[in-house]
Amino acid sequence: MQRYILKRLIQAVVTVLLMTIIVFLLSRLTGNPAIFLVGDYATDEDIARITEQLGLDRPLPEQYRIFLSNALKGDLGRSVTGDRKPAVEIVLSRLPASLQLAGVALLVSVLVGLPLGVVAARRKGSFLDTSARVLALLGQSVPPFWLGIILMYVFAVWLHLLPTSGFGGIRYFILPAITMSTVMVAAITRLTRSSMLDVLNLEYIKLARIKGLSERVVIWKHVLRNSLIPVVTFIGQFLPIMITGAIVIETVFSWPGIGRLAYEAAMYRDFPVLQAVVLFVTLLFVFCSLVVDILYAYLDPRIRYTN
């Protein structure tokens, strides 16, 4: 098991490094990196300063070395807008809001989707099963940004039940979290259902019944444990989709998170901030993949031992 974790850790580090290279190359190969890094309103002094600082007149590998050593010290440049705060600082200040929203959405998705999928599988063919499948299909087909707008209109503007935007107490979480979790709930429900149906047919489940175990134990201990494996894998793979979802949803609901930060940075051509967001998100991704992989190895001992 330790070897497995070590292997994954090394892969994670390599991935992050590769991302830094990609980001670095994207910024340097556009012909005039100085403008991107200091903004459209840069003076000649600014340009000269940054050229000096980052060694923009030196060969690429040297530039990368400077870039990397700065990054490790926590310096990813400064925003080209506003107070020109350090990019890292801006990102860190907006990170908690995103993490909270994503966390809530994930929790809701699992708490709703998993039991729904289990029940749908158990009562295959029933009205409950069919409704669950229809709802899941709809959930996966609705464009999240549109759903957010509609929900906002209905509940906030028309019914005045919830706030339209902003960040504060639990009330502010409700609409964005529902929007964000819709797709996830749908996917988890469908995947849990089909995974369970597959496992229910397997021989070792028959053996569990032969032992005399009650149906409840058979389902919740034996079937579920094996059914969760593809679901966990899926959640790991789904993280990238959640990121787009996050940007869009944060934009629609004016949520002060890094998704919206990325969008604003893109709009205002604030390259250093965007670069910082990308790198942080990569770190987040890689970390989550690691956690998911370890969870996966815990759930399926075959993975641990056949590496």
Added chain:
Amino acid sequence: MGTPMLDVRDLRTYFITSHSMVKAVDGVSFHVDENETLGIVGESGCGKTVTCLSILRLIPQPTGRIIGGRILFDGEDILAMTERQVQKLRGRKISMILQDPMVSLNPVFTIGDQIGEAITTHTKAKGPSLVAKVIEALKLVRIPAPEARIRDYPHQMSGGMKQRVVGAISISCRPRLLIADEPTTSLDVTVQAQYLQLLKDIQRELNMAIIFVTHDFGIVATMCNRVAVMYAGKIVETAPVRDIFHKPAHYYTSCLLKAVPKLRTKVNTLVSIEGQPPKLDNLPDGCRFAPRCARADDRCRRDEPPLLALGDDHYVSCWHPQG
């Protein structure tokens, strides 16, 4: 012998879908006494496995349904019990070994856990006494170094070992009846012989009765006291082992016996039975074997044959029994 331990009477298990009704088991009756081994023989698809699953009420619903009959175990009808009562029976009084060891064990739990679970379902053993019982079960099935193996996962074991673990799970609570559904079919030939010997030894030690499902007459000869021959959802002949081999009354039985080539005689052509078993959702009138039977006449094709007692516990379902 008095009342048999297991008495199956006119069992009918059908599978019903929107476009067909498959009569997998259609009026099967047999009994098993204490300590004896009953063999159930027949081609694939004849209903052997469904019969076994019916005894434990493990038929997958809603497609499968036990339509009729009675299954008396120690005088009580299993088919009339509640689900809870049947669960108490499973593993404790009646247990089962499945065919393919590669898929019979849950891949995410250790074998110690899986055997332990079987034990805790029926007894209150905990902690060290539980572990002791698990090791005892592993010793019964002759797994070497059992103390080390309890933490192993199924994928770390060979097929033969896995099948022994399945055996350990099944006998851990010392059932009175063990249903073995082709337990050696997936094993290597060399391992087969060992496994069969193991089953015999366990039977003797635990005073168990066994229902042994197989398509291999060689196994029947070594393991069984009595044999029931099944065809297309019905039992066509039941007899003590001796009589089955020396005086088969049903033509199908003798065909099955002939189909096994004997080692010492030179064989020019392999004998096989012409034709195919009937589709179980589209059965012919009369005797089900008639389309393939060389001795069939119009009566056979028209009416279902009665059950005839030939003496000495030998029964056959045929209009024209041999011998």
Added chain:
Amino acid sequence: MWRSPAVILAIAIIGTLIVVALFAPYLAPYSPKTGELENRLMPPFWQEGGSTDHILGTDTIGRDVFSRLLYGARTSLLVCVLAIVVAGSIGSLLGIASGYLGGWADTIIMRITDLAFSLPMILLALMFAILFGPSFTNIVIILSLVLWAQYARMARGETLKIRNYDFVALARIAGCSKARIMITHILPNVSSSLVVLATLQVGTVIILESSLSFLGVGLPATTPSWGIMVSQGRSYIVSAWWLCVIPGLAILFTVLSFNLFGDALNDYLNPILRIR
């Protein structure tokens, strides 16, 4: 599969969409780009103030919503098909090569695929957008970058399953080059799962493209795209609900149809035998 009414409806909708996409210029009553300001913000014909001249109303500068909807279908499907074809071709070929050739080719391609899965492609797309500006080509490239890895992984998996089959060995014995074997023998056999993957992806791609367009980093703002329509209609949701709701519904039903169809196709081509 052919019996379910839902699936038939889905196929009908997809068929209609394809026809619309191909013949939009002939079917649309007005140009999607120019409008008459006197007719601005007309509601759909069933509401008061609407007329059958503009059955789904007009937007803030008088453009006919219905026409824009039709052209939007064209845009979406075009982008979608192109992205899937590009991603699918490159991904599949890489996957087959990886699975069949093994060795260092496999390792390298697998590492790259792993990377593609673990990096936030969408954010890279945003960076792209700043650096190179929103354009049709760019968005196709961006979408392809997001999608290709799934094809590679699936193609590799399927290839691994069949590479040891006899017909491949026979081709090798007959002297076929590796490239030839991969294209003429392996590719046809893995293509059914790839096609299913493609149909299941269409929905995702459409939502992705419309999300990016909604944000303004997808297609240029002048293109008639459903995502852009929703974005532009958003501020008018109270006064002119049709500007925002109708394109969204269009996306919803399109994606729904493709998802339904994809699922049905998947069940049809990959039946799971449930014994008893």
